[in-house]
Amino acid sequence: MAKDSVPHSIVDLERLLETKRDQLQDLLHRRVKAQKELESLDAQIQDSLNPNAPIGRVQRRRRRVKNESSLRTVVEGVLAKNKKGLSLSDLVTKVTETGYKSNSQNFKNVVYQCLYHSDTIVHDEVTGCYRIER
Numbered sequence: 001m002a003k004d005s006v007p008h009s010i011v012d013l014e015r016l017l018e019t020k021r022d023q024l025q026d027l028l029h030r031r032v033k034a035q036k037e038l039e040s041l042d043a044q045i046q047d048s049l050n051p052n053a054p055i056g057r058v059q060r061r062r063r064r065v066k067n068e069s070s071l072r073t074v075v076e077g078v079l080a081k082n083k084k085g086l087s088l089s090d091l092v093t094k095v096t097e098t099g100y101k102s103n104s105q106n107f108k109n110v111v112y113q114c115l116y117h118s119d120t121i122v123h124d125e126v127t128g129c130y131r132i133e134r
Helices: 010-048 071-081 090-099 107-116
Strands: 122-123 129-132
Touching: 071 090, 071 107, 071 122, 071 129, 090 107
Parallel strands: none
Antiparallel strands: 122 129
């Protein structure tokens, strides 16, 4: 490999580096555009494979479970049977044993929110249990 007999100046090297950076930015921009176009084509293919699917919606929504009574009513009923109170984990277990159904991935948090927003249920700091206020 033959070497250049004339060494490059710093200005020349900076210009070359700037040119390469510009080319890289252009390629990255083109790649992003191509990815967006590919995602659009994938969505069109998915829609054409399933003609009954609603346009623009690839994911299916889960149906909401309908229980006979509200979560608050069930929680208050469970706590009425347990005068000493229940911990959050025990309460979640008892509520699900009553047949209450939920699609929530974090049902414990749903029960906690129900307890937090209830005026009749209190949390005993000493025992860590929830009970109905008397």
